[in-house]
Amino acid sequence: MNERKPGKSRRGASRAGAESEQSRRRPTINDIARLAEVSKKTVSRVINESPFVKEDTREKVTAIMRELAYEPDPQARGLAFRRSFLVGFIYDNPNPQYVVNAQQGILDGLKGSGLELAVRPCNRAADDFIEDMRGFIQRQKLFGVILFPSVSEDERLAELLQRLDCPYVRVASVSLDEADSMLVTNDAVGGAQAARHLADAGHTRIGHVTGPLTFRSTHERKRGFAEGLAERGMSLNETWVREGGYTFESGVRCAAELIALTPRPTAIFAGNDEMALGVYQAARDAGLRVPADLSIVGYDDAPIAARVWPSLTTVRLPIRDMGRIAARKLMRQEGVESPEADEQVRPTLVVRASSGDAPG
Amino acid sequence: MNERKPGKSRRGASRAGAESEQSRRRPTINDIARLAEVSKKTVSRVINESPFVKEDTREKVTAIMRELAYEPDPQARGLAFRRSFLVGFIYDNPNPQYVVNAQQGILDGLKGSGLELAVRPCNRAADDFIEDMRGFIQRQKLFGVILFPSVSEDERLAELLQRLDCPYVRVASVSLDEADSMLVTNDAVGGAQAARHLADAGHTRIGHVTGPLTFRSTHERKRGFAEGLAERGMSLNETWVREGGYTFESGVRCAAELIALTPRPTAIFAGNDEMALGVYQAARDAGLRVPADLSIVGYDDAPIAARVWPSLTTVRLPIRDMGRIAARKLMRQEGVESPEADEQVRPTLVVRASSGDAPG
DNA sequence: CAGCGCAATGACACCGGTTACCAGATCGGT
DNA sequence: ACCGATCTGGTAACCGGTGTCATTGCGCTG
Numbered sequence: 001m002n003e004r005k006p007g008k009s010r011r012g013a014s015r016a017g018a019e020s021e022q023s024r025r026r027p028t029i030n031d032i033a034r035l036a037e038v039s040k041k042t043v044s045r046v047i048n049e050s051p052f053v054k055e056d057t058r059e060k061v062t063a064i065m066r067e068l069a070y071e072p073d074p075q076a077r078g079l080a081f082r083r084s085f086l087v088g089f090i091y092d093n094p095n096p097q098y099v100v101n102a103q104q105g106i107l108d109g110l111k112g113s114g115l116e117l118a119v120r121p122c123n124r125a126a127d128d129f130i131e132d133m134r135g136f137i138q139r140q141k142l143f144g145v146i147l148f149p150s151v152s153e154d155e156r157l158a159e160l161l162q163r164l165d166c167p168y169v170r171v172a173s174v175s176l177d178e179a180d181s182m183l184v185t186n187d188a189v190g191g192a193q194a195a196r197h198l199a200d201a202g203h204t205r206i207g208h209v210t211g212p213l214t215f216r217s218t219h220e221r222k223r224g225f226a227e228g229l230a231e232r233g234m235s236l237n238e239t240w241v242r243e244g245g246y247t248f249e250s251g252v253r254c255a256a257e258l259i260a261l262t263p264r265p266t267a268i269f270a271g272n273d274e275m276a277l278g279v280y281q282a283a284r285d286a287g288l289r290v291p292a293d294l295s296i297v298g299y300d301d302a303p304i305a306a307r308v309w310p311s312l313t314t315v316r317l318p319i320r321d322m323g324r325i326a327a328r329k330l331m332r333q334e335g336v337e338s339p340e341a342d343e344q345v346r347p348t349l350v351v352r353a354s355s356g357d358a359p360g
Numbered sequence: 361m362n363e364r365k366p367g368k369s370r371r372g373a374s375r376a377g378a379e380s381e382q383s384r385r386r387p388t389i390n391d392i393a394r395l396a397e398v399s400k401k402t403v404s405r406v407i408n409e410s411p412f413v414k415e416d417t418r419e420k421v422t423a424i425m426r427e428l429a430y431e432p433d434p435q436a437r438g439l440a441f442r443r444s445f446l447v448g449f450i451y452d453n454p455n456p457q458y459v460v461n462a463q464q465g466i467l468d469g470l471k472g473s474g475l476e477l478a479v480r481p482c483n484r485a486a487d488d489f490i491e492d493m494r495g496f497i498q499r500q501k502l503f504g505v506i507l508f509p510s511v512s513e514d515e516r517l518a519e520l521l522q523r524l525d526c527p528y529v530r531v532a533s534v535s536l537d538e539a540d541s542m543l544v545t546n547d548a549v550g551g552a553q554a555a556r557h558l559a560d561a562g563h564t565r566i567g568h569v570t571g572p573l574t575f576r577s578t579h580e581r582k583r584g585f586a587e588g589l590a591e592r593g594m595s596l597n598e599t600w601v602r603e604g605g606y607t608f609e610s611g612v613r614c615a616a617e618l619i620a621l622t623p624r625p626t627a628i629f630a631g632n633d634e635m636a637l638g639v640y641q642a643a644r645d646a647g648l649r650v651p652a653d654l655s656i657v658g659y660d661d662a663p664i665a666a667r668v669w670p671s672l673t674t675v676r677l678p679i680r681d682m683g684r685i686a687a688r689k690l691m692r693q694e695g696v697e698s699p700e701a702d703e704q705v706r707p708t709l710v711v712r713a714s715s716g717d718a719p720g
Numbered sequence: 721c722a723g724c725g726c727a728a729t730g731a732c733a734c735c736g737g738t739t740a741c742c743a744g745a746t747c748g749g750t
Numbered sequence: 751a752c753c754g755a756t757c758t759g760g761t762a763a764c765c766g767g768t769g770t771c772a773t774t775g776c777g778c779t780g
Contacts, residue, residue: 026498028735028736028737029736029737030736030737038759038760039759039760039761040736040737040738040760041738041739041756041759041760041761042759042760043737044737044738044739045758045759047737048738052757052758052759053758053759054758054759057758057759069497071499072737073499073500073735073736073737074441074483074500075435075438075444075501075735075736075737076436076735076736076737076738076765077736077737077738078441078735078737078765078766079433079435079439079735079737079738079764079765079766080435080736080737080738080764080765081738081765082738082765083739084435085482086476086478096456096457096459096460096461097457099456099460100456100459101456101458103479105746106480107479107480107481116446116478116500117478117479118446118462118476118477118478118497119467119477119479120467121464122469135431136476138386138431139431139433139434140434140476141433141435152551248666248667251753256744259583274667277667280669281669284669303456303664304663304664304667306666307608307634307637307664307668308639308667309641309644327384359639388765388766388767389766389767390766390767396731398730399729399731400730400766400767400768401729401730401731401768401769402728402729402730404767404768405728405729407767408768412727412728412729413727413728413729414727414728414729417728417729419739432766432767433765433766433767435765435766435767436735436765436766436767436768437734437766437767437768438767439735439736439737439765439766439767439768440734440735440766440767440768440769441735441767441768442735442768554766680722
């Protein structure tokens with residue numbers, strides 16, 4: 001008698017005919033061992049690439065595994081290893097484009113390794129945030145965790161991961177941890193590129209709508225922007241800086257304030273593309289033409305940047321690459337072979353139609 | 361001697377001090393059984409909500425589980441159940457917004473159930489597509505799979521899932537399967553709404569840029585659109601219909617063709633927002649004002665729809681809801697309690713600035 | 721009061737791999 | 751030919767749960 005609740009599952013609904021039962025069942029390590037005339041331990045050694053197996057034996061076992069299309073059961077392996085083959089992707093970024101790209105990159109990096117990706121959005125402001133994460137990490141005995149901004153900047157989570165002995169890689173705009181666990185995005189470089197581009201076009205009154213000051217990336221982008229201006233003999237005028245919230249609405253509001261100044265800036269560098277679109281809106285509201293009256297530069301190169309009119313000049317972040325690199329970093333940390341050595345992550349400026357020469 | 365490859369893992373690197381070892385280890389079912397003075401089988405019964413446990417016993421066991429913050433190991437359970445607690449989300453939609461929303465919805469539905477979500481992008485055109493999927497499903501012994509368009513329309517995959525006895529839910533614009541496994545998106549309803557909206561604004565020459573004809577949704581949206589026009593005593597003129605590819609560029613191309621006709625349409629219904637933006641571009645190229653000279657309606661309500669100027673009238677698809685409903689459908693199929701009964705998925709028209717009265 | 725049926729529980733094997741430990745085989749050196 | 755060192759492979763226990771089946775205790779019936 002089955003003790004489980006009913007549930008009209010289709011499983012096991014097949015007829016009792018046991019004819020091809022043997023051949024239908026997935027092969028186990030015992031089947032391989034029997035056919036190869038070795039012990040299951042030896043098969044296990046082959047699976048785990050132990051060096052203590054004679055070449056002949058290894059080949060024989062490998063051949064049979066291939067023949068039966070044998071795939072070791074990750075659950076059983078995980079149980080014995082006291083560890084799963086699940087990599088956790090924990091994120092709290094509201095930008096879908098960002099999340100999907102990061103996720104895709106991580107999957108690129110994981111491909112072929114036998115590791116699966118379990119995704120987990122989170123809310124850092126929630127009371128049970130840490131408890132929730134602890135449950136996820138510990139219950140699933142995660143192989144490792146990959147963190148992207150802004151949750152990557154959370155020290156409570158980092159501390160939890162260390163305490164639970166769970167390997168992780170943090171992607172962030174500044175180094176917060178030991179090098180092995182960090183992938184730095186060089187946001188300052190992107191800021192500097194935006195600054196040089198606008199300065200070289202002759203702009204001298206340049207505004208900046210920043211992200212929330214609680215984000216590291218905000219400071220990095222601003223710092224780089226200031227440095228870029230400095231290279232051209234200018235300096236960032238705080239009068240023309242406003243703190244936004246990485247949202248469209250905040251972009252509108254901040255840009256409207258900047259445009260209302262006398263003299264007004266002739267160019268605005270927005271901390272992300274979303275806010276840059278808000279700047280477009282504010283410019284339209286004020287009757288300013290882009291880029292004739294006002295040049296605009298964004299950050300991220302969201303797909304929308306190429307779709308709006310005029311198309312948006314912006315700093316492209318290689319998010320997908322970052323995901324791939326982060327995944328491989330994690331694997332290498334854990335002794336899994338991965339094809340590629342470390343790469344540098346560098347933002348690049350994509351010049352489109354929203355930026356032009358300074359008026360006058 | 362350790363046979364594994366090195367890998368400078370931090371795991372197990374802690375000092376040998378065994379003082380708090382006992383209390384640090386996660387409790388197992390044996391610990392609970394010992395403290396509750398019952399057999400582990402009885403604890404197992406409590407975990408699985410078997411009805412054959414005396415109320416007293418259940419309470420005692422539950423109390424101890426809570427006290428020790430015991431969480432059964434999903435790997436061990438899965439091994440014994442011959443099934444994992446992983447739900448697979450297989451997708452091939454290129455639209456990040458769509459993917460993230462669907463994913464978020466599925467996670468909403470799964471929340472608190474103990475099921476985790478493993479994501480898997482795929483390429484239906486690849487030679488090893490089915491083999492790849494088979495590996496994923498069988499190796500991980502997936503609890504179930506959720507499919508969104510367009511991979512949800514793939515019959516080879518559906519057949520594979522049936523053969524492997526893996527439960528699934530398909531989200532699609534038409535019913536392709538038994539009701540339990542299907543969540544229908546009623547795309548025709550959305551098409552009809554667009555048609556009525558434009559007809560009521562006085563448009564009589566209405567163009568339509570469709571998606572690829574290989575997609576079911578394309579036919580549904582077009583069918584609904586035609587029905588909506590019919591309700592207003594009009595009919596869809598095939599002269600004003602073009603097949604696009606759900607991409608920006610195809611939107612530009614098709615709209616340019618339509619605009620070049622004499623007489624030209626005064627309104628265009630695009631099969632998705634991406635193409636609708638292409639229509640904007642074509643209108644600008646032709647010197648037409650939106651919506652004064654040309655009204656435009658899209659489909660999806662992508663975030664960009666509210667950001668462009670003029671903002672885009674479009675049909676909103678409740679993708680996140682669809683994800684939640686799909687997840688719960690899957691759970692209910694498998695006898696897992698889920699809080700909510702079935703809901704209907706209905707697109708809604710969001711009227712913005714890109715559509716207006718017919719000129720003249 | 722014996723006999724029955726059923727709720728409640730436990731003993732034990734098993735899921736598919738792994739490690740710990742041991743024993744047999746191989747091999748070069750003397 | 752003998753011996754210890756070095757490989758190689760086997761056995762048993764274990765990872766943390768579940769299935770099967772037997773056993774216990776109890777209220778009810780005849």
